[in-house]
Amino acid sequence: MNVNQSAPPVPPFGQPQPVYLGHHQSSYGGQPGPTTAPTSYGAYNGPVPGYQQTPPPGVSRAPPSSGAPPASTAQGPCGQTAYGQFGQGDVQNGPSSTVQMQRLPGYQPFGSAILAPVVSQPAVLQPYGPPPTSAQVTAQLAGMQISGTVAPASPPSGLGYGPPTSLASASGSFPNSGLYGSYPQGQAPPLGQAQGHPGTQPPQRSVPLQASSFTPPASGGPRMPSMTGPPLPGQSFGGPPVSQPNHVSSPAPQALPPGTQMTGPPGPPLPPMHSSQQPGYQLQQNGSFGPTRGPQSNYGSPYPGAATFGSQPGPPQPLPPKRLDPDAIPSPQLNELPPQQKTRHRIDPDAIPSPIQVIEDDRNNRGSEPFVTGVRGQVPPLVTTNFLVKDQGNASPRYIRCTSYNIPCTSDMAKQAQVPLAAVIKPLARLPPEEASPYVVDHGESGPLRCNRCKAYMCPFMQFVEGGRRFQCCFCSCINDVPPQYFQHLDHTGKRVDAYDRPELSLGSYEFLATVDYCKNNKFPSPPAFIFMIDVSYNAIRSGLVRLLCEELKSLLDFLPSLLDQIPEMFADTRETETVFAPVIQAGMEALKAAECAGKLFLFHTSLPIAEAPGKLKNRDDRKLINTDKEKTLFQPQTGAYQTLAKECVAQGCCVDLFLFPNQYVDVATLSVVPQLTGGSVYKYACFQVENDQERFLSDLRRDVQKVVGFDAVMRVRTSTGIRAVDFFGAFYMNNTTDVELAGLDGDKTVTVEFKHDDRLNEENGALMQCALLYTSCAGQRRLRIHNLALNCCTQLADLYRNCETDTLINYMAKFAYRGVLSSPVKTVRDTLITQCAQILACYRKNCASPSSAGQLILPECMKLLPVYLNCVLKSDVLQPGAEVTTDDRAYVRQLVTSMDVAETNVFFYPRLLPLTKSPIENTTEPPAVRASEERLSNGDIYLLENGLNLFLWVGASVQQGVVQSLFGVSSFSQITSGLSVLPVLDNLLSKKVQGLIDSLRAQRSRYMKLIVVKQEDKLETLFKHFLVEDKSLSGGASYVDFLCHMHKEIRQLLS
């Protein structure tokens, strides 16, 4: 096959002849220079010494000299911002336009817009007609190159990006994209689940001294406001958790009523209350902690499992068919209760650590000052806080976040604490406009300076010695010579006098321009290409997907290949329902191979590929496997064929993004293997209908196409002596134990790395990590992006607990658990999480907390949200699915979470619930969130709830008529259409405010969140309540308070 001549690839397996319209991202400019054939990155571990290749044409490279400032970049093709610090004259790897102009002529383009309608059965071929001639395509390509612009960087004309202006179709139909689009159109959620909580009085929590049995959360149990479930067996609740006073920094969310036996709100120092309130909570206090069960010796090994809590969700049972009593939807009613009753019978939800309060406090305390990275081991502000970062030698937390910024010196300590040591790395993270992209450093022909032994790149932690003639590697201690051209004198402190002129000596993050040694086959890469491959089977045509997509692509690509007009017509009458999948990927990958470039395939696919072809799948969905030892098979691919295919794709630098439009089971677990292993994304639009889902789909597509992507990438994380990277999580492929291979990596994706000790660390040196990502930019430039981070080391456990970051811990633990379900029963995975959490907290209790209050649950200040967040992970759809959650949903979410950053997992597991009508209407700032519990809903108000994937507008039944009119344009609550997905645009303050807020929430997330309007008491409310994660869930997930009680019990068992 010769793609350069536009001949379509040989259709594999007798499939319809796909038509390709090549689309090179020429607008990104860049330096082509075809490379081909997957080969190893021989040069990655060190350039060939003595190589004498000239720099690529168009790249001006000043010979590096000791006095010269480092190269910086001007406005680059991919949005690199220019740095004022270095003069324009110093730009050495300048704008790519020059490069582009010089290189393009020699480059035989693959095409401007590769578009391959494919993938049905041979029958589809007939109406298809001949593929475009090579002349046609070439002409299109020629046109593209002349104009030199391509859609990805600019919004498509004709399709606005603004907020929706059309009214929603008030069809009243059930939204089909609720959770993950799991409800088919018109299909109600499972019967029984649509009911509200019964208004019956639940069993009252026993008074502290009274023992009663603990019941594992049953499905659909009744739940009262501030009523939090039965206590633990033989044990009273030991009082709400208390942060160690000496670690506490946050103010009290709310003062406790006098006489309460709760030990007070978390956070603030309330020492006097603690002891005085203890007596009622010390049933099992024995005062001695004695030898504990000790740390799991099998730390990190697969799921030993010990706990029993929450491990038996059982098949979700429908609730008794009782209607929800509107009055039972409470606003927080605690304050209306007599204090005595409150304390005797209830655990005050306000007295347990509140995510809202912690987030709020961090915003107040850390949101105003920039986070300066010059100090080793500083814990950054929370991901929920808006802050600016100043790089002064360590990578920004936008690139790297750690579970702890203070690492135990020994592995024994680490095992004792059981706190996972991990870093969530987002190498190509997008930065806010106020922060500059990493500088690009060009060392010319010699390439980046590295340690001879461990190959670490020059960084601010390298120590120059012998008057600057040599440097000692901070990672392996090797003494290296400084090349003459890099020599510089040292000042009286031993620092190079040019340190602040060189990014690699003063900043935590920067890029090196790679030499040809870092390229496959020692050839500079071609600019990557995009290929669109469209399923044109019956369902895709009938749903309107194909027409919509072709229209959109015309805008996105700016050029209008006539084929896009023809495709919908060509297949308008198709009856073909069977599809193939693997051959499509294969064809796209072969096309890239022939074009000798990396690139991305955009696949649009509707159904389980059951047609006779490689990668053929069968429907093996079986909900009966849930909660059995075979449940893991639901998450595993059903054939190894896709793994093999993915491996080929990775070798070619072919990243696959998959857009799924299933009407039924499509086996996401198998179809997502290739996207997952190639660093791609999966999007799922169940029961896709153009009128309901086009905005979401098109928004996702536009964003996806315009993403900055690094292609054909390899990532390596180096560490200083004493620790090493041992485990990796994310969307990538690994062929050995150290190199993370990514056919593509975009700015939203993270790679999570776990570290283990292999030696003793010391407090003085701390621990260093360096993440090096070698990749091809969209412009076709080979680059190395380096992120460095220094952490502290401690000999006291208290220092570890004082410098942890719970959001990152949860991110890691969720990923660990979500991978665990591939190989272990879900029950075991859950138990392991609970055990580990208990061990973490018990270790703190034993070693760091004051010993005076053994009956009390004491949480480290930095981890006081660990229980509530962990509970959210435990009751998530992957680990504890409700009846409405499909196998595909679970596989989809599992796959998504694997690559999520810390901010995404934070809101995904603990959604944001924003009251819209509580604050004055003139107040345009984002309203403060409330806790995700039904107790917090007032039936006179309206709320938005979002978790990064879903967006609900909940309307209370008693909302003022004026508010209803302002927001929905109807005169009463009953006239509001349940399931509405677009609010009318009305000319009043409230409407504008809510629309603005919705737009702003969507802008913060990497995927478009479709709105669903939920009326109180409506059947859709069940769906909504799924996200009220502090409450007991219908699938059996524990309420926050219940889980806290259970965690307390587990900790006490470990300590006794």
Ligand SMILES: [Zn+2]
């Ligand atoms: Zn070294």
